[in-house]
Amino acid sequence: MLHFELVTPERLVRSEEVHMVVVPGSEGDFGVLEGHAPIMSTIRDGNIEVYKAGATTPELIRVEGGFAEVNERGLTVLAERAE
Amino acid sequence: MANLKELKGRIASVKSTQKITKAKQMVAAAKLRKAQAAAEAARPYAQRLEGVVASLASKVGASDSAPRLLAGTGKADTHLLLVANGDKGLSGAFNANIVKAAMVKARALIAQGKTVKFYLVGRKGRAVIARTFPGMIVAQFDTTAVRTPGFDEARAIAKDVTDRFFAGEFDVATLFYSHFRSALAQVPTEQQLIPVSVPATTEPSSGAAVEYEPDEETILADLLPRNLTVQLFKALLENQASEQGASMTAMDNATRNAGDLINRLTIQYNRSRQAAITTELVEIISGAEAL
Numbered sequence: 001m002l003h004f005e006l007v008t009p010e011r012l013v014r015s016e017e018v019h020m021v022v023v024p025g026s027e028g029d030f031g032v033l034e035g036h037a038p039i040m041s042t043i044r045d046g047n048i049e050v051y052k053a054g055a056t057t058p059e060l061i062r063v064e065g066g067f068a069e070v071n072e073r074g075l076t077v078l079a080e081r082a083e
Numbered sequence: 084m085a086n087l088k089e090l091k092g093r094i095a096s097v098k099s100t101q102k103i104t105k106a107k108q109m110v111a112a113a114k115l116r117k118a119q120a121a122a123e124a125a126r127p128y129a130q131r132l133e134g135v136v137a138s139l140a141s142k143v144g145a146s147d148s149a150p151r152l153l154a155g156t157g158k159a160d161t162h163l164l165l166v167a168n169g170d171k172g173l174s175g176a177f178n179a180n181i182v183k184a185a186m187v188k189a190r191a192l193i194a195q196g197k198t199v200k201f202y203l204v205g206r207k208g209r210a211v212i213a214r215t216f217p218g219m220i221v222a223q224f225d226t227t228a229v230r231t232p233g234f235d236e237a238r239a240i241a242k243d244v245t246d247r248f249f250a251g252e253f254d255v256a257t258l259f260y261s262h263f264r265s266a267l268a269q270v271p272t273e274q275q276l277i278p279v280s281v282p283a284t285t286e287p288s289s290g291a292a293v294e295y296e297p298d299e300e301t302i303l304a305d306l307l308p309r310n311l312t313v314q315l316f317k318a319l320l321e322n323q324a325s326e327q328g329a330s331m332t333a334m335d336n337a338t339r340n341a342g343d344l345i346n347r348l349t350i351q352y353n354r355s356r357q358a359a360i361t362t363e364l365v366e367i368i369s370g371a372e373a374l
Binding site: 007008009010011012025026027037038039040041042065066067069071076078080 | 124125129135234237292293294295297312
């Protein structure tokens with residue numbers, strides 16, 4: 001499972017184990033699964049798609065401004081706004 | 084000896100003052116809990132962002148193309164002092180301490196022959212600074228309209244400050260606010276905002292090469308203004324918690340002082356009353372004996 005964190009300046013919005021997350025990177029969407037290579041990318045305003053398990057319908061979280069970082073601990077999205 | 088009616092009036096007035104300070108203390112205690120929670124909730128973001136900026140800055144820092152917010156203007160002639168205060172009084176020495184710290188710094192800079200400019204956030208402290216350093220306040224950010232300054236305000240301030248920086252109005256920006264240590268202790272703190280002071284990277288970089296999208300410098304250029312906003316936001320939150328903490332302590336003291344005063348006045352009132360009765364009795368008795 002992938003450890004996914006979504007943080008805004010006001011609070012920690014999400015911190016959970018998920019199957020896959022699709023991030024709206026500024027140079028294109030990218031999906032992150034467990035064991036993804038380290039990457040750091042700015043994000044554009046758009047929806048993050050969170051897949052809790054394999055082939056379910058994704059949960060959409062609207063985010064604005066910020067960036068995403070993948071390291072050995074998982075995926076962290078820092079956004080200025082998130083719903 | 085003050086007459087009885089006067090004393091009665093004074094007791095009543097101190098009692099009503101005590102009611103006000105007591106109410107203000109309870110309000111501050113309730114607000115403090117909220118402000119403290121907000122300050123704590125904001126910490127993860129600030130920490131992560133700081134870590135990322137630090138690791139990026141150490142990679143990019145050496146090159147000539149480093150963003151100006153990181154590298155500075157290469158001079159340190161003009162200093163902008165951002166002083167973040169509250170809008171309201173009744174909070175003990177909270178505002179005065181921040182202003183004092185800023186003024187000490189300003190004096191030291193002026194003694195070194197630097198130019199000092201003030202950028203004020205909040206209503207308090209303006210009068211003192213305007214009197215001591217006339218004509219040095221370049222701007223004031225008004226926070227009276229909002230109940231609690233939040234991220235939007237921090238962003239507006241950050242934008243204004245960076246615009247002024249790129250317009251060449253100053254070389255170094257330093258922020259003064261009150262760090263919230265506990266309800267009893269608030270520490271006036273100064274923090275350099277521009278050029279960004281990079282903390283030493285604490286987390287060891289993992290062996291794997293990190294891919295950047297777009298490249299490091301573009302990301303850094305995007306992150307630095309965000310980092311500035313977040314630092315300001317953090318300072319505003321700390322300030323709010325500090326203000327409520329200081330207010331709570333000050334009002335607690337004031338309530339206790341008022342209680343002491345009431346006790347003293349009550350004793351005085353009772354004594355005067357007793358003395359008046361005794362005098363009256365003596366008069367009546369001596370009058371009766373004379374008959």
